[in-house]
Amino acid sequence: MNKQEFLNELQSRIRILEEAEQQDILAEYAQHIDLRTAGGLSEEEAIRDFGNPEELAAEILEAYHVDPARVETPPSQPLAGVSSGLKRTAGRCRRCLGRVGGGLRSLASRIAAWWGSLGQRLRGLRRSPAPRPAADTADAEKAPSPVSRFRRIRTGAALGLRGLGRLIKALVRLAWNLLLLLIALPFVVTAVLAILSIGVLAVLLIQGYPLVGPLLCCLGLALCCIALVGLGTTLIWKRRNAAPSYEVPQGPSAPTTSQSLAPVETHSEEVSIHA
Amino acid sequence: MNAQFKKGVLELIVLESVRKRDMYGYELVAEVSKVVDVNEGTIYPLLKRLTNEHYFETYLRESSEGPPRKYYHLTAAGILYRDALETEWLHFSQQVNAFLKEHRE
Structure with missing residues (x-):
């Protein structure tokens, strides 16, 4: 998983938060990865140190008193198409x-x-x-x-x-x-x-x-x-x-x-x- | 080290790290990692929570390389909270130590 994939995955899991908060969190992780790679690590290694993105997202949501179990998991691609279509018809x-x-x-x-x-x-x-x-x-x-x-x-x-x-x-x-x-x-x-x-x-x-x-x-x-x-x-x-x-x-x-x-x-x- | 142990004292360590001088995220993670071997990802949510609870204030400062960095500053409420946690920790560790000592004899 490279940096962009990790950030996308993370964002899809914390989508319930306000846009500004999402960007704030993602910027912090992006900077951390940048500093780690500047220190000689590869992106993959830096991201591996974060552990499972799902658990990470759960911890972030906990910081906002959001129950991670109640947040819907990010939809797969075809479903996303359907939902966007529905949104358009709506x-x-x-x-x-x-x-x-x-x-x-x-x-x-x-x-x-x-x-x-x-x-x-x-x-x-x-x-x-x-x-x-x-x-x-x-x-x-x-x-x-x-x-x-x-x-x-x-x-x-x-x-x-x-x-x-x-x-x-x-x-x-x-x-x-x-x-x-x-x-x-x-x-x-x-x-x-x-x-x-x-x-x-x-x-x-x-x-x-x-x-x-x-x-x-x-x-x-x-x-x-x-x-x-x-x-x-x-x-x-x-x-x-x-x-x-x-x-x-x-x-x-x-x-x-x-x-x-x-x-x-x-x-x-x-x-x-x-x- | 036991993950549950770490989780409990992590807050205290983070608060103590920032008490002397303001730090940005990566710096703080490095500082905490000196004391406990912790998953780096989990410190950011903790910082976020402490900020949401007004124990930290954040501000951006330009850095010589890369984008501006977000610095964490301990607020008055944060200092009080840190002191309370320290007292709690000392009391708790004393009790656990005393208990262990008692059973060793």
């Missing part, structure tokens, strides 16, 4: 899960954004009737006649009806979205459970149980659910992106009721644009 799984997590996070942020925009729209609806009295009083000061009063009542009724319509529309939309969410929820839950069982099964598989089949089943289930949810969200997202063009024709059709309504309408339009 890394890949972790990345994959991270990506899924990112997708879920973006989904959540989309829902939050949608919720926020809905809230703003509702607030806009509630706010839009507010400027009406100010505009109306200005109108009334200019021409306090019964005709204007009648107009004011009509205007108020029309605006109230339109507001109600919008409110109903928003409510229907909210209900529809909640329904979609409710439909999506079981799939999301199934996907999460499948991912969870993939983890459990993978651990059991590594421990040696024959669970490749169930693992693949869970993988398929998870992918299926994620794909379905993804499809659903994509469709909703598309529809939401198309929504502004749906609202545009509403604007010009509004001022057709009467001329005096025009300033009020533009005001409410402004508010809704701000919202």
